[in-house]
Amino acid sequence: MLSLYLLRQDPESVIKALLKRNIDAKPIVDKILLINEQRREIQSKTESLKAESNKTAKLIGALVRDGKTSEVNEIKSQTASIKKELLVLEKTLLDLETKEKETLLSLPNTPHSSVKQGSSPKENEIVSTWEKTSKKSIDGLIPHWELASKYNLIDFERGVKVTGAGFPIYTGNGARLQRALIQFFLDKNTQKGYQEIQPPYFVNEDSSFGTGQLPDKEGQMYHIQNDNLFVIPTSEIPLTNLYRDEIIDESELPIKMTAYSPCFRREAGSYGKDVRGLNRLHQFDKVEIVCIDHPDDSYQRLDTMVNHVSEILKDLGLPFRLLRLCGGDMGFTSALTYDFEVWSSAQQRWLEVSSVSNFETFQTNRLKLRYRQKNNKISLAHTLNGSALALPRIMAAILENNQSPNGIKIPAVLHKYTGFKNIS
């Protein structure tokens, strides 16, 4: 949620920034400002009327104590009109407040000044490309879903039977490789000072609202109706919400957390070649990093996080590229997003494996997540998060890129976790 204060101070800069998302925000901004003006007027009226009626109530209290009952009755009759007026004003005020918030919630985050305008992934900017091995097409490369069945690593068919499409069953060395990747990622993250957390996999409505999944994106999440809980599509939700409704001392920043969790996404959408195998799933595993930081430090923090993810991918020896997303391709809540994509040699395409973003105050404004400065001033903190890393496409890339007629070579950094160096 954008800050109302900012919107009032400098509406033009907000409109200009949102143009990068190809959104003409002027009508919405104008609407908010109009509602806001009305709201403040009604609020002032309501509050001064309330002040009056509070005063009267006190007066009555004093008179009752003194036993002056005749005066009490006279004053009581006067309060009726104030009450009537207040009833109308309070309803109007509530309506205006609701409308103001609703409208404010409909605006996405303002992109950072470095973000380029654009409407599709084609306009994303390639920041760098890292290739340890040649990504040139080699004849006879087998896609990962075939390798997975050839070496008995994943049982897609039985996954369909047990649950449905998009719920793969990892078996034997496949399951072991998953576990190895999770542990490798967690170790890399904790080595860099991220505190390891095991969060719940279900969250309540307030938490889903805090990070921006609600309202409007309910369709992406599995919902447990009986208990009104949402199954997490990412551990970003429980991690970031740990500090919801809190005021953190400045000295405690940055707060750096990492967690492994399965992620559940309904992903109502396309089927076909692009979502075959591990490319797109309803349940997948991910290790996430989340930072809560001082506004002055958040962009430096973002760079640090990006470098950290790069390092992990280099350790794995996977060819990857780093993209800076254009305005139109960024998520609703983000101010600046970097995507990491690994090269899938058999599919001859790039696969997104991580998305690292700075949300500035967009989430913390909803979360009421603030920090206290030395001079006791309270301000909204910044939140950031990133995948370090999402497993399925990493798995796909390892299988495809490291295949040979003799089997699949496991990256050396994983050997101590897998206990094997080769799958054959």
Place this chain on the structure above:
RNA sequence: GGUGAGAUGGGUGAGAGGCUUAAACCACCAGUUUGCUAAACUGGCGUACGGGCAACCGUACCGCGGGUUCGAAUCCCGCUCUCACCGCCA
């Protein structure tokens, strides 16, 4: 699943229609005193929104949502959550 108790500021916890501007203690901050530490003493110490250049003023908030009343932390109704004991159980 059963039964009972509860939800008050950073923490403990009083408060049972108007004397509450939410007591007291602890923690925290500033100052005084002190050779240092400790102690003692004095003062301060919630959040949000609105108004104001500001000092400051107003409003709301005692789990959440309604209601009764001139007036609600306090009374009434609904909901949520927590704890304890019993049952079951990884």
